[in-house]
Amino acid sequence: MQIQYKKKRTLLQNLLLVELAQGMWLTLKRLFSKPITLQYPHEQPVVRRGFRGQHAMVPDPKNGKARCIGCLKCQKVCPSQCIQVRMGKDPETKRRVLEDYTVDALRCIYCGYCAEVCPVNAIILTEVFDYSASTRKELHWDLPHLLANWDSYLQSTGESLETYVNPTWRPRGLPDSSFPALKRLPVDDEWKGLKQVTGRLAKAFHPLNR
Template sequence: MAEDKPGFFSEMFAPVGGFGVTFATMFKKVKTVEYPEVKRPTQPRFHGRHQLNRYPDGLEKCVGCELCAWACPADAILVEGADNDDTPGGTGRFSAGERYGRVYQINYLRCIFCGLCIEACPTRALTMTNFYELAGYNRADLIFTKEQLLAPLQAGMDEPPHPMAEGLSERDYYLGKVEGGAK
């Protein structure tokens, strides 16, 4: 009588089938990584935190053109350019160009890490690093300023503002003919 109903056995063993899946996965090796104690390496072209680069003598590559801000689809970048002032008593020279980025901010609450800002930069001043740990408890801490984004000074670099290398022009800087600063 019970055997006349269609699907009698399938209905009877349906709850047991769910336990079968659970039982089968209980003995598989876990693929969990113990983050943050064990960190997996990123790929070489991973899009992480941005970095503002410098020339070998320490001058900034950013010329304050604002193309990165225009290219950003998330409107996460704020750039305010200013003129370099080499006159006596002036602010000095921060970049090899006529201008420099006086204010530079990236809002990581809005950034989607697409890399369009990197492609738009004419001087390769902006690149992306492999650093990906960008979390915080305060919203203001996730708006990075120019000081936080600038590449650290390496050996042989001078702290800007300072004049361009003797005998070199703006074009020479862009062609990579500049060497380390005064020692």
């Protein structure tokens, strides 16, 4: 890494307080530019597709139980180690079943790796950002809480499994063949190959800007 130092100031620059004037000029310009801060909660931000907010567990539409198959990929990939998956055995069928799934929201850094790596789109991040609690325990979400997060997200936004989960939580720019079946559901062209977009360009594709 190359470190660039500022040129040494001349005596004249020191006397004229050039840098002070530059700073004041910058402040003056900002006085007349459009503010980028919002008067939250009176003003609400536009949350863009793919925003990494509150976690939710997606249920299987057939039985209402969590879709999670207990592969532990999310637990392994989580850099904050805030996911705990507990598997048990069904006494009748003797098959592995999910007993509990917890996310410690206080440790989460909202990287989204868990949602991207999940082969069955079970754990996802919703666009809900304004949640709070008065105790730490309330932000330690267990399985029923995560399933309830999904239900309330659908109710408040009118989203659906088909329109939200796959198009949002499938890594961009990769061919269908590199995904497991549940991640191969149809997505818009801009999520694939050359048409993938990021950063400012992504705004042009957001439904609110169309």
